[in-house]
Amino acid sequence: MTVLAAPSAGAGDPIASLLGALVAIFVATKLLGELAQRIGQPAVLGELIAGVVLGGSVLGIVNPADPVLFAMSEIGVIILLFETGLHTELRSLLSVGSAATVVALAGVALPFALGIGSVLGFGLGHVPALVAAAALCATSVGISARVLSDLGRLETQEGQVVLGAAVLDDIVGLVILAVVADVVSGASVGVGHVARISAVAVLFFVGAVVIGMRIAPPAFRVIDRIRMAGALGVFGLAFAFALAVLAKLSGSALIIGAFAAGLVLFVLPQKQEIERSTTTIGHFFVPIFFATVGAAVDLRALANPRSLGIGLALTVCGIIGKIAAGYVPWWFRGRKLLVGAAMVPRGEVGLIFAQMGLSTGAIDAGLFGAIMLMVLATTLITPPMLSRIARQSATGSYRTPGEDRPGDGGIDDLVAGAHQDEPDGEDRTTKAIRRP
Numbered sequence: 001m002t003v004l005a006a007p008s009a010g011a012g013d014p015i016a017s018l019l020g021a022l023v024a025i026f027v028a029t030k031l032l033g034e035l036a037q038r039i040g041q042p043a044v045l046g047e048l049i050a051g052v053v054l055g056g057s058v059l060g061i062v063n064p065a066d067p068v069l070f071a072m073s074e075i076g077v078i079i080l081l082f083e084t085g086l087h088t089e090l091r092s093l094l095s096v097g098s099a100a101t102v103v104a105l106a107g108v109a110l111p112f113a114l115g116i117g118s119v120l121g122f123g124l125g126h127v128p129a130l131v132a133a134a135a136l137c138a139t140s141v142g143i144s145a146r147v148l149s150d151l152g153r154l155e156t157q158e159g160q161v162v163l164g165a166a167v168l169d170d171i172v173g174l175v176i177l178a179v180v181a182d183v184v185s186g187a188s189v190g191v192g193h194v195a196r197i198s199a200v201a202v203l204f205f206v207g208a209v210v211i212g213m214r215i216a217p218p219a220f221r222v223i224d225r226i227r228m229a230g231a232l233g234v235f236g237l238a239f240a241f242a243l244a245v246l247a248k249l250s251g252s253a254l255i256i257g258a259f260a261a262g263l264v265l266f267v268l269p270q271k272q273e274i275e276r277s278t279t280t281i282g283h284f285f286v287p288i289f290f291a292t293v294g295a296a297v298d299l300r301a302l303a304n305p306r307s308l309g310i311g312l313a314l315t316v317c318g319i320i321g322k323i324a325a326g327y328v329p330w331w332f333r334g335r336k337l338l339v340g341a342a343m344v345p346r347g348e349v350g351l352i353f354a355q356m357g358l359s360t361g362a363i364d365a366g367l368f369g370a371i372m373l374m375v376l377a378t379t380l381i382t383p384p385m386l387s388r389i390a391r392q393s394a395t396g397s398y399r400t401p402g403e404d405r406p407g408d409g410g411i412d413d414l415v416a417g418a419h420q421d422e423p424d425g426e427d428r429t430t431k432a433i434r435r436p
Contacts (some may be wrong), residue, residue, distance in 0.1 A: 051294020085262015100164030111321030233277020311373030
């Protein structure tokens with residue numbers, strides 16, 4: 001049916017094509033998301049697979065390069081990170097700040113070193129190895145947050161470590177992306193240049209939270225007097241979008257601004273109404289984000305055995321590096337395997353590095369396909385892996401040395417993302433960070 005064709009300049013009615021693609025996304029993500037939950041996996045796994053099926057590799061219904069779908073997916077990830085911030089108490093995030101920082105830095109350094117070594121081992125040059133290794137660094141915070149939310153672990157001690165580490169990961173990833181782009185273009189890269197990029201990203205996030213904490217409460221007290229239905233939710237989203245724009249203008253990432261906005265609004269008494277409105281709008285935009293991430297994967301690029309070999313090597317490096325990073329903060333008493341596994345997905349972040357390398361000629365189609373395989377594998381393996389770890393933790397059948405014993409919550413509640421009462425056996429630190 002032509003109505004389901006991927007939107008393109010030469011297509012018939014662009015509105016009809018867009019609507020057809022949206023119909024396919026909504027139906028496929030909900031059906032496969034439900035199927036994933038029925039087999040004991042988080043819904044996001046089904047949504048990602050739906051994107052792969054709808055993309056050019058299989059049905060060709062969804063074109064992730066379409067500017068309208070791309071814009072909608074960007075709005076989706078902004079809303080997702082805003083929702084994540086609305087569920088995150090700044091004090092809880094700061095309480096695990098040292099562990100999150102160490103996990104983030106180790107989660108960049110270890111995969112980067114392993115990635116360069118593996119690509120050079122296949123006989124490729126230093127610049128392609130640099131691009132491939134850079135693609136291994138940053139965690140897809142959107143995917144990690146959604147999986148942890150589906151498993152009911154977003155507000156636990158481990159969830160806070162993952163959120164903090166993933167945000168720092170994105171900041172470090174922005175710095176690496178800028179440096180790699182300069183190397184690929186032949187520009188000289190100095191310590192001062194790297195320091196400036198790093199300072200801008202960190203200062204924006206800290207400044208946005210500190211200033212926002214002072215401006216938002218009185219502003220939303222005034223907004224609360226507006227009697228028009230939905231006003232609080234609309235202004236809450238406007239605040240998130242505004243910080244996202246300011247983040248982009250400052251040289252940081254849109255999602256950093258959106259997450260900062262959620263952290264700021266967490267303390268407001270009007271938070272619940274803002275959260276309800278955001279969740280309702282998120283039901284429309286967030287599945288588009290996950291579907292387009294899946295649709296961006298080109299399975300045909302893996303036909304080359306050499307690309308397949310490099311892709312598998314990068315996947316192993318990516319998984320081992322991130323999981324090992326979860327164990328680096330030895331003083332952290334939470335479930336370190338859960339933290340490391342939640343840092344595994346690369347998602348859209350890895351795709352950005354791969355696309356940049358391909359468009360500049362730094363890598364060829366074969367290495368691009370290998371990076372795509374790594375992105376696909378790490379993204380799809382995370383939900384079932386985390387679900388299994390959560391199940392083992394909930395039943396008490398799995399513990400690593402130095403970790404606290406988890407509660408006795410059932411896996412059905414975890415998979416459904418239900419908010420359970422505090423289970424017996426949790427330590428006081430874990431209970432203290434639970435949102436009332």
